[in-house]
Amino acid sequence: METTAPNERELGIGVIGMGGFGLFAVQQFLQTPHTKLVAIAGSKRDEAMVTAKRFGADQLASLDELVNHPDVDLVYIATPPFLHYEQAMLALNAGKHVICEKPLAINPEQGREMIETARQKGLLMVTNLMQRYNPMFARIKHLIDKKLLGEFLHGYFENYAGDEGLSPEHWFWDRSKSGGIFIEHGVHFFDMFAGWLGEGTVKAAQVLTRPGSAIEDQVQATVEYGDDETGKKLVNFYHGFTQTGRMDRQEMRLLFERGDVTLFEWVPTRMIMRCLADEETTRALLDLFPGAQLNVTANVSGKDRPLRGRHKEFDAYQQIEIRFGFGDEKQHLYSELLRLMFRDQVSAIRYPDTHRTIREENGLYSLQTATEADQLARQS
Known part of the structure; x- marks a missing residue:
């Protein structure tokens, strides 16, 4: 008779707050072997009822029942930010x-x-910062660390977000419940750039209020990374919750000495790179972005070689454009990132010495950066 190894016994999940995203996430979590949805509490929404029925989970009346359920090993919290502390401490x-x-x-x-x-x-006390599980995140990290386009110089992230689903009474606009845009939403992107560049310091921040109301719908911050020895870099972050849903889009750009990279979507799925490259660099870039489309913008030859920039001299034989990821289905990628995040954490539960891509300090550091930006914007 087959038996399950002690480290791979069934892991019971309890969920607090089963809305639309909670349902989406749990469907991904449960694809991890030896996991089971045991119970749901804190929500009477249709999604919670349907999910409980679908997975044979208990629909419990109180959070106390859920966190004390003998078959629950891990609690997933998908509620507004102001509830995270109380509910996590309970669990x-x-x-x-x-x-x-x-x-x-x-x-x-x-x-x-x-x-x-x-x-x-x-x-474990982990924040779902799933961006770090994105293969694009790792590719950009490699690009920066290996200096394939020279030194990283500057970046920006711009979030032109839709607010059609956010009525004036929605908790998102209530700072006592959301913490404000930097804290509720900005942590993902502060964490992403910290993963690429190390810890940063907020140098400037602003917040704008929608005319005729108390709604804060636009924020921006500038964060400085690096030091005098490695070279300081500035990155700008903008979030505006002002658009009709059909115009919702996100874009970030990273500037290097010999080119730039533009990434699209809030979880980057598509990339356009424009750069000057020699033969070796072109090969390294195409290895890093397999299957990418390479367009030659111009050849560089004769008196145009070598090239100069930042008082440096370098060689290049082509000006190129590389497009990558345009055939990917972004919703499928989001699903995969949730699966990877959950499997990573479950492995750490079963094998405590396992390396984790996201650890407790990532959630805290991104929150600290967001809080610095929020406080500085208020001083301004």
Whole structure:
């Protein structure tokens, strides 16, 4: 008779807050072997009822019942930010691992207490910063670290977000519930650039209020990365929740000494690179972005070689454009990132010394950066 190894016994999941995204995420989590949806609490929405029925899970009346359920090992929290601290602490003190949607908490003080409680109890307290599981994230990290286009110089992220689903009464606009745009939404992108460039310092930040209302719908911040020895770099972050849904789009650009990279979507799926390259660099770029479309913009020869920029001299034989990822279905990629994130954390539960791509400190650091930006914007 076959038996399950002790480290691979069935892992029971309890969910607090089963809305549309909660349902989407849980469907991905449950594709991890030896996992089961045990119970749902904190939501009476149709999604919760349907999910409980679909997976044979208990629909519980209280959070206390869920966190004390003997078959629940991990609690997934998909509620508004102001509830994360109370609900996570309830789960941690009941001896349950926790994965919560971003941000970790409404402020760093709460976040530090949550993480310290988890550490003392030997539990996970992880924020779902799934961006780091994106293969595009790793490719850009390699591009920066190996200096394939020279030194990284500057970047921006611009989020032209739709607000059609956010009525004036929605909790998103209530700072006491969301923390504001930097904290509720910006943490993903502060974390992404920290993963590429290391820890940064907020140098400037602004917030704008919609005319005739108290709604804060646009924010921007400038974060400085690096130091005098490695060279300082500035990255600008803009979030505006102002668009009709059909115009919702996101774009980020990274500028290097010999080219630039533009990424599209809030989880980057598509890329356009424009650069000057020699033969060796072109080969390295096409290895990094397999299957990419290569367009030659111009050949560089004769008196035009070598080239100069930033008082440096370098060689190139072509000006090229590389397009990558335009055939990918972005919703399928989002699904895969959720699966990768969850499997990574489950592996750490079963094998505690396992390396994790996202750890507790990622959620706290991104929250600290967002809080710095929010506070500085208010001073301005």
